[in-house]
Amino acid sequence: MKTVTNPSGLLARLGILSALALLAGPALALGTDAGTSVQNTATVGYSVAGTAQTPVDSNTASFVVDRRVDLTVTQVGAGLTQVTPGVDDYFVEFLVTNLSNGTLDINLDFSQLANADGDVKGAGTTDSDVDMNNVEIAVSAASDGVGTPGTGPDPIIGGASNIDDLPEDDSIRVRIFADAPLTLTNGQIANVLLEATAADPATGTNLVQSGTWDPDAIDNVFADGAGFSDAANDGIVTNADGFETVTAALSVTKAQAVQSDPLGSGLAIPGATVRYTISIENTGGVTASALVITDDIDADVTFGPGAVVSFNGGADTCVADDAADTDGDGCAWDGTTLTIDEIGGAAIDVAAGSTVTVEFDVTIPTT
Amino acid sequence: MSALKKLFPVIGIALLATAGSLFAQDAKQIEVTTIVKKEVVTEHVDGTRTTELVAADSVVPGERVVYTISFRNVGAEPADNVVITNPIAETLKYVAGSAAGEDLEVEFSIDGGVTFGKAEALRVVTDGIERPATTLDYTHVRWVMQERLEAGSEGQASFAAVLE
Numbered sequence: 445m446k447t448v449t450n451p452s453g454l455l456a457r458l459g460i461l462s463a464l465a466l467l468a469g470p471a472l473a474l475g476t477d478a479g480t481s482v483q484n485t486a487t488v489g490y491s492v493a494g495t496a497q498t499p500v501d502s503n504t505a506s507f508v509v510d511r512r513v514d515l516t517v518t519q520v521g522a523g524l525t526q527v528t529p530g531v532d533d534y535f536v537e538f539l540v541t542n543l544s545n546g547t548l549d550i551n552l553d554f555s556q557l558a559n560a561d562g563d564v565k566g567a568g569t570t571d572s573d574v575d576m577n578n579v580e581i582a583v584s585a586a587s588d589g590v591g592t593p594g595t596g597p598d599p600i601i602g603g604a605s606n607i608d609d610l611p612e613d614d615s616i617r618v619r620i621f622a623d624a625p626l627t628l629t630n631g632q633i634a635n636v637l638l639e640a641t642a643a644d645p646a647t648g649t650n651l652v653q654s655g656t657w658d659p660d661a662i663d664n665v666f667a668d669g670a671g672f673s674d675a676a677n678d679g680i681v682t683n684a685d686g687f688e689t690v691t692a693a694l695s696v697t698k699a700q701a702v703q704s705d706p707l708g709s710g711l712a713i714p715g716a717t718v719r720y721t722i723s724i725e726n727t728g729g730v731t732a733s734a735l736v737i738t739d740d741i742d743a744d745v746t747f748g749p750g751a752v753v754s755f756n757g758g759a760d761t762c763v764a765d766d767a768a769d770t771d772g773d774g775c776a777w778d779g780t781t782l783t784i785d786e787i788g789g790a791a792i793d794v795a796a797g798s799t800v801t802v803e804f805d806v807t808i809p810t811t
Numbered sequence: 812m813s814a815l816k817k818l819f820p821v822i823g824i825a826l827l828a829t830a831g832s833l834f835a836q837d838a839k840q841i842e843v844t845t846i847v848k849k850e851v852v853t854e855h856v857d858g859t860r861t862t863e864l865v866a867a868d869s870v871v872p873g874e875r876v877v878y879t880i881s882f883r884n885v886g887a888e889p890a891d892n893v894v895i896t897n898p899i900a901e902t903l904k905y906v907a908g909s910a911a912g913e914d915l916e917v918e919f920s921i922d923g924g925v926t927f928g929k930a931e932a933l934r935v936v937t938d939g940i941e942r943p944a945t946t947l948d949y950t951h952v953r954w955v956m957q958e959r960l961e962a963g964s965e966g967q968a969s970f971a972a973v974l975e
Contacts, residue, residue, distance in 0.1 A: 475872035476902040476975055482870075486880040486897040486968075488843045490890040490960070497890075502843040502880060509902070509974065512871035545872045657868030665871045 475612065478511035478546035478662050510663040513642045513651055514543035515550060517671060517683040520594065520617070524633065524688035528730075530626040532578070533601065536685035539593055540607060540640050541615040546662075549643035550607035551650060554581050554620050557635035557684060576622030576634045576687060581605050584617040609645055620685075628689040630728040635686035637672065642679045651679050692732030694794065697723045698739075703805060714810040718745065722802040726794040735792040737784040737802060745806040748777040753784065754803045760788040764804070840886030841960075843895070850875040850971065875906065875973050883965035893956035895968050898924065902975055905946045909971035915954035919944070924951040 476482070483506040489499040520537035527534045542548045556575045582599035583606065589595065590613045599619040607616055620636045628634075642651045654663035664679075671682035698720060705716035712718055722739065726732050741747045748764040753775050755761065762784070764777035774786025784802065786792065794800050848864035855861065867876055880897060884890050895915075899905050907930075910917040918927040921935060921944045933944035954968040 480902060482876075482900050482902055482974065484845055484847060484878055484897065484900060486843055486845045486878075486895055488841050488882050488893060488895050490841055490893045492840060492886070492888045492890055494891070496892070497840065499896075500839045500841050500843050502845040505845040505847040505878065507847060507867040507870050507876070510869050510871045512873070654869070657866075659866065659868045663869050665869060667871070 475512070475545035476509045477612075478509055478544070480509040481506050482509060507659045508661060509545065510654075510657075510665050511651075512545050512665050512667045513548070513653075513679050514667045514669075515548065515640055515642055515681050516541045516543060516669070517638055517640050517681045519683060519685050524686045526690040527576075527624040527628070527687045529624050529628040529689060529691055532623040533621055534576075534624060534687055535582075535599075535619040535621045536636060536687065537599070538618045538620075538638050538683060538685070539588075539615050540610070540618050541593065542610040542612055544612055544642070547609050547611050547645045548607075549645050549648045550610055551641045551643045551648070552581055552583070552606050552618065553639040553641070554579065555637050555639075557637050557686075574625070574628060574632045574634045574689075576636070577625050578621075578623045579636060580621050581638075582619045582621060583607055587611065587614045587616040590614050606643075606648070607640075608648070622687060624687065624689065628691070630689055630691045630693045632689040633686050634689075635684050637682055637684045639674070639680060639682045642666075642668070653677075653679065690729040692726050692730055692794070692796070693728035694732055694735075695725045695727055697725075699723070712808060714808050716808050717805050718808065719803060719805050723799055724794060724802070725799040726796055729796055731796060732794045733791065734785075735794060735800075737782075737792065739782045739802075740780060741782060741806065743780070744808075746809055747782070747804070747806045748779075751777070751804055751806075753782070755787045756801055757803075762787070840884060840888065840890055841882055841893070842885050843880060843882040845878060845880050845897075848877050848879070850877050870974055872974050875971055876903070877909075877969060877971045879967060879969040881965065881967050882960075884960045884962050887962050889962055890960040893960045893966075894953055895956075896924065896951060896953040897968075897970070898951050899949055899972060903972035904975050905949045905952065906971040906973060907946050910952050910954065910969070912954045912968035913966060914957045915966070915968055916957055918953050918955060919949045920951035920953070921948040922950065927951070927953055 483504050485504045486502040487499045490497055518539045520539055525534050525536050540550055556579060580601060582601050582603040584596040584599045585603060586596050587610055593615040596617050599617050601621050610616055620638060643649055644651055651664045653666045657663050666677040666679045668679060668681050670676040672684045674680045674682045701719050702710055702712050703717040703719050705711060705713050749766055751764045753762050753764055762773040762775035763771060764775045764782055765771050767776055767778035769776035774784055776783045847867045849867045849870055851863050851865050853861045864877055870876060880895055919930055919933060920927045921933050934941055935944045935948050952970050
């Protein structure tokens with residue numbers, strides 16, 4: 445409640461003032477709407493020979509408030525969106541905000557950035573210049589509401605691809621969806637660009653900065669900032685975000701060493717026992733799950749059935765019994781191929797940065 | 812207290828103004844015109860600034876406009892008690908200290924033009940807390956001429972405002 449008083453405390457006598465003051469209204473916070481006609485008429489009162497005369501009005505000086513075109517595109521969420529190769533429908537999200545003094549349409553365009561555009565997010569990452577598949581844009585079905593950015597409905601694939609009638613100071617959520625190709629490798633980044641262009645709310649056509657100014661019409665005055673790859677005051681704002689591949693990367697090595705031989709020579713001669721060591725290292729960013737290890741063992745050496753396979757330096761063992769893994773310990777042997785799908789009764793998972801070792805012995809027949 | 816004393820005669824005049832039939836129906840002796848210009852400040856390479864007034868053809872929120880009211884006594888008799896009153900549009904914010912005019916005393920209204928006072932005398936009560944009025948509270952500005960306006964003489968009043 446806003447009332448008016450004066451220093452002398454004569455409010456009682458001037459009680460009418462408090463009612464009149466309400467008409468003044470609060471200051472506008474959003475900026476005067478484009479198209480508002482601001483009019484001014486002065487009045488001169490005077491008297492002649494001691495008699496008050498009819499006050500004289502001036503002409504009305506007026507101008508129409510022009511459209512100050514300003515919009516922003518901001519990334520939602522810190523960091524790159526992590527993707528797994530072969531998985532679909534990842535997205536990066538942006539918030540498009542209309543800071544103009546009037547409703548705007550905003551036309552959207554998107555593209556995949558090339559290597560030369562560099563990293564967009566994520567210090568220490570390398571732009572590997574990969575593209576995503578099936579890149580498409582989706583606009584939320586409703587704006588966020590002034591003062592509550594980011595609260596609109598989730599943009600979904602198949603939604604609108606441009607923004608229609610975004611009120612001033614309001615924002616709307618926009619997502620760029622993409623599928624991760626199976627060919628991506630750990631650490632690769634795919635960046636995408638969103639370009640938002642201010643458009644006429646009535647026609648949807650891109651706005652053009654007025655070349656001549658009309659005091660009685662809405663002119664367009666571009667006042668937007670420079671974006672990722674656009675200049676200031678061009679009616680266009682761009683921003684970029686990206687996808688980062690986070691996947692397991694396995695490197696497998698196999699070593700052999702003679703454990704014993706009939707002559708104590710240390711050589712792989714008939715009758716010698718040779719130990720194979722398979723090392724599986726995950727150099728990627730996430731755990732590799734449910735590994736199945738197979739090894740075709742040369743028919744010239746003797747292995748199983750009943751051979752013992754040792755894991756991680758003897759922490760677990762299993763017995764290569766038969767093709768059906770009848771004993772259920774995760775190791776099967778069909779006479780040619782050793783297949784391992786469990787260690788210690790559990791699926792084989794290799795955490796990022798860790799290594800699993802598999803050891804078994806074969807003998808070189810004497811005949 | 813001096814501000815108070817001024818308020819009362821002002822109210823009297825305001826009431827009279829609503830009753831047009833009380834005025835003498837003379838042919839108007841004063842001509843008055845208003846123009847609006849946009850103030851453009853140009854910052855030069857050497858750091859100096861130039862301010863110029865251009866036609867208000869393109870105005871967006873945040874920009875400053877200047878109103879100039881010219882008045883002239885076109886009658887044969889001198890005019891006394893000349894007061895130029897100008898409402899400040901709701902979409903405009905008066906620029907402190909901008910109202911000017913030779914031999915004119917500037918007063919403001921914060922109540923829709925019912926009463927006027929000097930800037931420093933106006934006070935507003937919001938939620939029971941009294942504070943000095945700010946430029947945002949101003950609804951009208953007026954200039955009270957200190958001399959009589961002789962026949963054939965003219966004057967100018969002006970003020971600046973920012974489009975909100």
